[in-house]
Amino acid sequence: MKRVLSLLLVLMMAMTLMGSASAETVQEALDAASSMTNEELYEKAKAEIASGAQLNFYSTTSFAEKAASNFEAAYPELAGKIIYAEIDDGETYTKLTNQIGSGVKDSPDMALVQNGPDLKVNLLDDGLAFNYFPAALKDVVPAAYQDPTVVTFINSLMIYNNKEGSVGVKNVWQLTEPEWNGKVFFKDPTNETVNLNFLIMLTSPEWTEKLAKAYEAYYGKAWEKGEFDTAAYEWINGFLKNVNYTFTSASKIATGIASGAAGNLGIFVFSKLRKVDEADRPNLSVLQFENDVDCFSGFMYNVYSTVCSDTDCPYTCALFINWLLSEEGFAGEKSWNSSQGYYSPNTTIGKPEGLEDEPYTYWDGKLVFEDLNYIDSLDNYNEIYRFINVRVSK
Amino acid sequence: MSTIQRDLRREPLRYRMKAFFAKPANLILLFFLIALVVLSLMPMVTMLTNMFTVHAGTEKKMLRVPVGSWTLNHFELLFADPEWSRSNFWTPLLNSLIVATGSGILGILIGGTVAWFITRSDLKCKKFISAVFVFPYMMPAWTLALFWTNMFQNSKVGGGVTGMVESLFGICMPEWFVFGLFPMIMVIGLHYSPFAYLLIGGILKNMDATLEESATILKASRFTIIRRVTIPIVMPAILSTFLLIFSSGFASYTVPVFLGSATRTFTLSTKMRALIQAGYEGQGYIMAFLSILLGTAILGINQYFTGKRKSFTTVSGKSGQVSLVKLRGANGIISAVLIVLTLFFAIMPLVSFALESVIKQAGNYSFSNMTLDFWIGTESSVFETGMPSGILMNGTMWWGLLRQVGLAVTVSLIVGTCGMLIGYACVRRRGTWLARAVENLAFFPYLMPAMAFGTIYLAVATSASFKWMYGSFFLLGLVASVKFLPFASRSGVNSMMQIAPEIEEAATIFGVPWVTRMSRILFPIQKSAIISGYLLPVINVMREVALFTLLVPYPRYLLTTMLFSFNETGYAQYGSAVTLLIIVIIILINSLVNKLTGASFDKGIGG
16 A cells, blocks of 8 residues: 555656646747747647647637638648637636646647736746747837737727717717716626726826826816825726626627617727628727827727647747737738737738728827736735726626 | 454444445445535535635735635625625625516416416417427527517617617617516516426316315305415415526526626626636635525425425315316407417527528618528638638537537436436435435535536636646536436436336346346336436536536537627627527427427426
8 A cells, every 4th residue: 555655656746747847848948949930940840740739729819710720821731730719808817727737638738818917917927828939029029018928919999889970079088977878888897807907007197197187178177186086086987887888798899889879989999890790880980080089099908929838839839929920920811910900019010001090109199008017016906996896886 | 252252343244234235226325425425515615615715817916915825805805895795795696586586476477377277277279388388498598588688679778789679660678678687587487487387287287176166166256266275275386386486596697697787787696707707706606605505595495395285185086077267258369369479489589599690780680681601601701700600610619519419418328327326226225314315415416506506616626636627528527417417316216216126126036137127127117217317418408508607618618608608799690590509409309308208398287
């Protein structure tokens, strides 16, 4: 009996050591991969696939499916081995933290995730996932988007139903007025973390000040502390009071506003306009393309790539990330760049002609950009979250 | 001397053990006792500990302590913070109670009334009404919820999307009618009314008619007879039915999600999932635990009533001939109304889903707005919708269907076999503590709402020792097998009770091995009950959402969770197409069950 127990103990220790060795190997492989050419990576990826691996990846953006099939077409010897699964934003980190290292067949090798602060706290800080960024792109992708690696930016804009003309929103404080009650559509921020992060970003000193100025411009008097500590909290309170949560996804908001009542306005993912039926599309107008809004007309968030620490195909993951950051990958047929609202961090890739959109730089200052470091550094995250949650739940 | 004493003490035990293990029934009971303790009770313990620990995600980020640390924060937030507590616990709890009570009453009113007409009156077209009336019970409850939305959403409520009623008749129903507590009560009540019909109808059908006849002779009016004779007799059945519908309504998850999201009308189940999804696992586990406590209490009360029912004799043998109440001139109208209503709720959902799966623009039902792209479209035609192809051309859908069918078959094999073995062993060892313990443990999962049960297993699969289970097919199979075991074990016990032990004993005397006795004697005798024990879990798995929603590795893993994801993320046409597909599959399986077992839901009640 003792022998059996000793043997089991030795086996368990060996497995633990192998586990940690494997995590180091993935990190080392990614380090090595970052300075390899795509041809060298392809050779390594072919070897991984030949040894039985397949790249399972989770993504919160459905376009990744098309990116994967284009990738397989470009690297035919990997065909059929890049397996995509769409995952809901809200449960991304519960799923990933539990599946990484579980040993379950087909658990993810990498993921394209939103909500950078959660990526950092739950995966990167705990060594459950690693960052990978190709050295060859260091000069064309701003340093802020290299660690963690951003593969695309996505914007959510104020878009409204124009069947009865313009809604005339020129200042964000208008959206807190009673006349907008039930006419503003926004996805539940307690279920959609990028929406939550947008509201949290408003509490930053920079946006609080901008909101106070916009308040003064709209009401003709300076904002004063009263029921709320800052102008940001007051705006969030007034805005959430008016929000209509009928639609549970950005696609539903887009199609619902397009086919619904005149004057309804939503803050939703710009690219979802592609899901609106052609006959309804003329019913929608992007507020920013009509006039500037004091002090923002939506928000911008990042989609990151991250490699799971237990992957058995780190080189394939690296090659796929290279692909997503490249012109062919990002701007290939029916890829992210073919739709409005997706922007590559690779500054050499611009938006194509003919789309009702503007380049990434255009949105700077007009939208609230998600800042991973600011949200991560918050000491009162708990308090802000509670403030939002009780207003959403009513 | 001491050696002899020790041997004497040991010998009888050894023989007792040998005798104990020589009986297959004892071995089976012991096996299931261990298995059910491990699978039912131990996960509960894991869930209890999870109510006091910090989880990855939001909790870790908010509390800034390592995952797994002990905390009382979940309790503090859920119960001590007035605002949080009201919006995240008390209001959802109140809503759950309102929905459960309302649907219980409605289900009984509808089901009981139809049962009375079918069993106690000379209503026309009884067979047809009886057969069609049980149809909504076969369909998953959420299909009715989706149907309700498709029908009644309109330009005046929610997002202003036109539904069928507005499109066809120009009528706009108010918001309380379309979203919120009222439609939840209507849908759950309608879904469970066939259940009330079956239970109350069974009692009415077998009721001693002399009681009513005596009242008639004494010149009591028809209303007085119903009030003073009929209702008191069926009262235990009514109470029991009410509690069962109440319990199902309280635990319902999918209906409140589809009908409550728009107006932020949360129930305990939907809030539980919302909290878990938002990263508040600890609070979700507390709510799951409270749901289980409440479920146990309700079913305890039900057992009390059904136990009391033994004293209510409904079958006396004195009067087999029931004198039917003559509806006279009202017969035609009542029959027509019932036919229209039953057809509406049985057929219209199918028509509605078929239509919604082919229209491009919501609310526009003209032929020019129709396309089959959502079914058979290729990449070039459906790319804009965000899907790679129509659902019949989509590998993800076929994989989802394959996994769901695989899961249903696996679970049915496990549940059917276990139910039969438990039935056999419990009946053969009836009266022993072991048999009682196994029978009760096998029934234990029935007390837990599906969402809460899934939550328990989520707690297990996310613990360090069982991470290998998380997101696996194995976990789904396990959780479904335990959850659907109660009916199979009860059915196993009931069917085995009907077989006299002498039949098996005779074979034992002739030295026939146990396996042969089971396969050549017991199985053939109770063939149809056993087949039904195997096939019913297939239907359960094919329509289950709440149990799997937290456990699938990703939303499109199974067909039902895929449908749920489609509806949440705005793929309305794909959602309708998958719903239609699921309904058709369930109807086919149900027909198969009926054909193989000769049983049907309404058998024995309808005309």
